[in-house]
Amino acid sequence: MKKSIYQVGAVVILSAFLAACNTDTDEPTTSNAANEEPAETEEVQNEEQPETTETNETDESDDASSDQQEEATETSSEETKAEQEDKADNTTLTYISNGQPFEEKVVTSTSDEMNYTIQHFENYTLTSEEPGVDSLLNNADEATSMQIEVVQKEDVTFDQLKESAKETISAIAPDSTKDLDLASTLEERKEISNIVGYEALLEDEKVVKVVIERENLFVTLTIYDNVQADLTDAFLQMGLTIQ
Template sequence: MKKGMTILGSVLLLSMLLAACNTDTKDVPETSATIPDEQLDQTNPDETNTDDQSTSTSKDQQPEDKTTTSLITYTSKGQIVQQEAQTSTSEQSNYSIQHPANFTLVAEEPGKDSLYLKEDDTLSMGIEVLDKAEVSFEDVKTNAMETMAAIAPEGKYDELDLTTSLQDQKGLLQSVGYETVLEADKVQIIVLEHENKLIKLTIYDTAEADLMDAFLQMGLTIH
């Protein structure tokens, strides 16, 4: 009997311990681990940097439009024509000239270049840039008149009125021009005086092409 009471007491004590353990287990609150802010910032460094780099690269790759385009404006066949121009430098003389891409500048002979139309090299302009220390305006003018008299039928030629063509030219001291017609061809010789140089232009044109003013406007860009 005593032994039975002892066993019963042991069973009751064990039950009480188990109940206490179960109660403690249920009362423990469930918690989730928290990640510090600093660790969150570093969780996906590659993704954050990629976005920043993408934005930076996109801005860096945007081209800056700094291109400026020169235009040659001239009159041909009663129409005003504008063409984009490029710059060429003489291989033998100290000057550059602007002209459309369908014209080309080549050295013709010592001290003289030729600018001609690529499609038809008979349409051209001889260019001579002369030092005022070596020759005067009157010398070049006389030479132009003598050349015109030699090639013009019966030695007859006309003086050009360059007022309209040259009215906006700054730094031009004086000018003179002559023209003659040889059947379908026209020849003009124009002399321009600037402060530091003299320019002699000999233009070969036809009535059909009518590029006289085009050549002159190109010649006026010489510097």
């Protein structure tokens, strides 16, 4: 009987001991799991933050590069515009008068009646004389001027204008007319397809007819000049700029 009590007591003590051991083993496991999860979360967050910073730096770099490109484009456009204006302000034409070369600045004028522009010397004036005919006047010498007629290619042919110019000159001075040698003009000005010229001389007065063919139009020039002024080439050089 006494032995049975000891056995029962031993069983109770052993059971209590095992229960205590199981309790001590479970608590640290639960505690470690709870502590490890936040650590992993913090590591993930730390890894993501540099990517955000790098993205922001890239965006800022792209914006700065875009701004620099825009500024460079604006500067380039301003320089190009300034160069064009400077070039327009300094355009000149060279002509021969009385055996001497002259170079003068020109300005651009637009016909009031016909669809063309012309570059002419500053002391000359473009006016509308009558329908289909303009005049370029020398402000310093009223005796010298040039009539301008511009027609579209569908309205007439080059040969028709050529024959009309030749007939007009022949009627003015049948015994003192000549053809002008304008071959060098075709060589120097590729935009001119054809050109012919005729001159009539009446004592000291000269009348010159020139027909010019460009890509889209015909131009007929009638130049009134005199031996003393000798501005035929000056008027011709201005007339060649008509377009």
